[in-house]
Amino acid sequence: MMQNDVVVVGAGISGLSLAYYCVQAGLKTTLLEKGDATGGSFSSPRYGVGGREFWLELGAHTCYSSYQNLLGIVESCGLMASITPRAKVPFSLYRDGQVKSLVSSLNFPELLVSGPKIFSLKKDGQTVKSYYSQIVGQKNYRDVISHFFNAVPSQVTDDFPADMMFKSREKRKDVLKNYTFAEGLQSVARAISAKSGLNVFTGREVVSLREENGQYVVVTADGMEYGAKVLGLALPSAVSSKLLGTVSREIAGHLGLLKAATVDSVGVVIKKENLAMKPVAALISPNDIFFSAVSRDTVPDDSYRGFAFHFRPGLDEKKKMTRICEVLGIGPSRIEKTFTRINTVPSLRLGHHEWHEKIDTLLKGKKNLLLSGNYFGGMAIEDCVSRSKAEFERLGK
Ligand SMILES: Cc1cc2nc3c(=O)[nH]c(=O)nc-3n(C[C@H](O)[C@H](O)[C@H](O)COP(=O)(O)OP(=O)(O)OC[C@H]3O[C@@H](n4cnc5c(N)ncnc54)[C@H](O)[C@@H]3O)c2cc1C
Incomplete structure (x- = not known):
């Protein structure tokens, strides 16, 4: 069994930031991720041609000057210089085949x-x-x-x-109001993953947990076991609930009360000359099979344009591709590359603050169990990082 001080499960921004705080404190930390890359909803897949790479966001796309905890990590990873402004292109409504400005x-x-x-x-x-x-x-x-x-x-x-929704937070005056990074948000995931003292294993789905001899034992689908005194779970609430059934029925049950939605995200890359649509930040589509199509036009590229369509779950591939081609006004052969990802986002309801208080009360009885994710103070990147920071600080108390 591989021995660690801390094992964190789930390498989205919640797990990455939790692992970051642990590593900074000198704890030997292992991060286990089911997917083939770190980042989760905070990742930017790439399409490489002729030595160049075009990236596209399949989940989060914008950070703000008010993301102070995230900026603390960005600063310590030496990434401040790669903060990149977003071009001022409009968020538009897409209705009945027409693109209209939101304001008008x-x-x-x-x-x-x-x-x-x-x-x-x-x-x-x-x-x-x-x-x-x-x-x-x-x-x-x-x-x-x-x-x-x-x-x-x-x-x-x-x-x-x-x-x-849209919480007001204190802003940093020395940082752009809204921004991304020169290589997309994945830059942050990569920089944290490369921290010395952090072992990152992708392609490792955690299938069970147990407490044994005063430590947690984490088991992955390939039969590997990882032992640690401290366990961090940074997963969708339903996954944490299922895994914690063997550790605390009460915590598992309380997590199980939360609802979440899955988002079927499809990214497409098109040569610039093959797309007539004017640059947009995103198309927002009322009563359609997709909620939005977020574009890369905010960081223009010389050769390519890209769109991430965020579909309602459960649609077949053909239906999604047909709709993408209709909206963009292109034939399927114009699509150079397709990426897919299933994102999970919480469905928050009134009473959530009480739910949050109760889970924190239950966690007081489990000092070495840290829970993070996008379902505590909110789902924005900064909410995830703030939760991870607070959980890490609970460990030291
Ligand atoms: C389409 C979209 C657009 C968004 N835009 C913005 C934005 O512009 N700005 C902003 O601030 N926020 C935005 N958000 C919200 C924000 O991106 C997310 O809330 C945040 O990235 C979630 O991070 P997380 O680490 O909590 O979860 P996730 O990113 O979902 O990470 C969880 C990880 O756990 C892994 N995992 C699951 N099960 C297992 C298992 N059994 N074993 C091991 N690993 C497992 C998953 O593969 C995943 O990598 C957006 C979200 C979406 C979906």
């Missing part, structure tokens, strides 16, 4: 009447629908804004807690 689709008289409520209305205890339909007006919410919100976690967000 708004009803301004309704916005003027409702808008001032932003100064008095509190988000606490309100759903996204109840809060924002008062701020922007019912019609604007129904026809425009709700689709923009739905595109963020690729699911209907009417019942999400309003205070968990």
Whole structure:
């Protein structure tokens, strides 16, 4: 059995950041990932031709100056110089075969009447629908804004807690308001994975856990075993719930209460000269089989353009490719490369703060079990890193 101080399972940004904090503290840490690369929803697959590589985001795409914990890691990994601005191209609505600007689709008289409520209305205890339909007006919410919100976690967000979408956080003044990295977000995943003292194993699905002789034993699908005093799980809540059944029924049961949605993401790369559509940041598509198509036009490339279509789950490949070609106005032979990924995003509901408090209370009885993921304080990258930091700090207390 391979012995470690810490084993972290799941190498999305939650697991990577948790492993980063452990390694920085001098703990011998192993990170186990089921997929063939680290990054999870925070990864940028590449298409290489003639010695050049074109990257595309299949999940997260934008970081902000308010992502202070993420920036702390970026700084310590020496990546500040590769922070790259995003070109100012519009987020547009795609409806009935037409691309329309979000702003021009708004009803301004309704916005003027409702808008001032932003100064008095509190988000606490309100759903996204109840809060924002008062701020922007019912019609604007129904026809425009709700689709923009739905595109963020690729699911209907009417019942999400309003205070968990677009949180306001303190910003760093010395960093661009919004940005990516010269080689995409994967740059951060790569830099953390390369930290000395961190062993990263990809292609290792964790299938069971047990407690034995005062340590955790983690078993992967290939039969390998990893022992450690401290266990970090940074997985979708349902996966953590299943694995923890043998360690704490109460924690497993509480995790099992959460719901999540899967997002079927398909990325396509097209030669620039084969695509007539004007540059966009993303197409947001009301009542379609995809929630959004996020483009690489925010970091323009000389030769290629790329789009990640985020589909509702369960559609067959042919249907998805047909829709991609229709929206982009191209034939299938124009697609140079296709990438696919299934992302998992939580379906948050009112009462989530109470759920969060209870899991933290239950974890007080399991000091060496650290739980991170995108279902605690929120699903943004910074929420994931902040949760990992807080869990790491709990270890030291
Ligand atoms: C389409 C989309 C766009 C987004 N855009 C943004 C954005 O622009 N900005 C932003 O701040 N946030 C954005 N987000 C949210 C953010 O990207 C995610 O919430 C965050 O990346 C999730 O990280 P995570 O590590 O918690 O989970 P994940 O990235 O899902 O990582 C979990 C990892 O666990 C692995 N795993 C699962 N089961 C096992 C197992 N049994 N054994 C081993 N490994 C396992 C998975 O393969 C995966 O790599 C977006 C999300 C999506 C889906």
